[in-house]
Amino acid sequence: NAGVTQTPKFRVLKTGQSMTLLCAQDMNHEYMYWYRQDPGMGLRLIHYSVGEGTTAKGEVPDGYNVSRLKKQNFLLGLESAAPSQTSVYFCASSYPPPFMGEQYFGPGTRLTVT
């Protein structure tokens, strides 16, 4: 099993460009999440999904969109990148209630917006 994978691992964008980050999991998890990690701020939730076809806003959703067309994939889109979106992005997945286990994380995507 690959677990949670993220594509790409690194990316440099210019302000105003768009891109999509892909997260894939092979554990049949219902729940999937996108976080960003900035120095000194821990992990902040951008969007999450509790099942195929459903998405919801997290703590810092502005400037991002997501889609969950297939259970195993969760896409994070930046329509018009800004330097403030320079960050490391982590995808995670987990089982739904009543299974309240840990999240499984992908390796991260380091994004720089110039």
Add this chain to the structure above:
Amino acid sequence: AQKVTQAQTEISVVEKEDVTLDCVYETRDTTYYLFWYKQPPSGELVFLIRRNSFDEQNEISGRYSWNFQKSTSSFNFTITASQVVDSAVYFCALRGTSGTYKYIFGTGTRLKVLA
């Protein structure tokens, strides 16, 4: 509201010293789950432990131990005889069972173990 506080931003110890990382949480849920993750310099997030709110038994795994105290809303993590490989950022996280299905993370504690 739910909240996780890791007041220690950075800790430095000399190898073989014991070190405790503090985690204080807030939640109104009666059932909740607490977690610790390790993020080594390579960047990945590694799950260390899960504890549910009904189980206050302390846990030991090798050099790692966890002290869960509901009375003080704390879930502290101790590394005994620290090693250089323990150098990492450690995150404490909380997941409630009411409302949304989010995990709340603390801001992390950076542990530096010096040889």
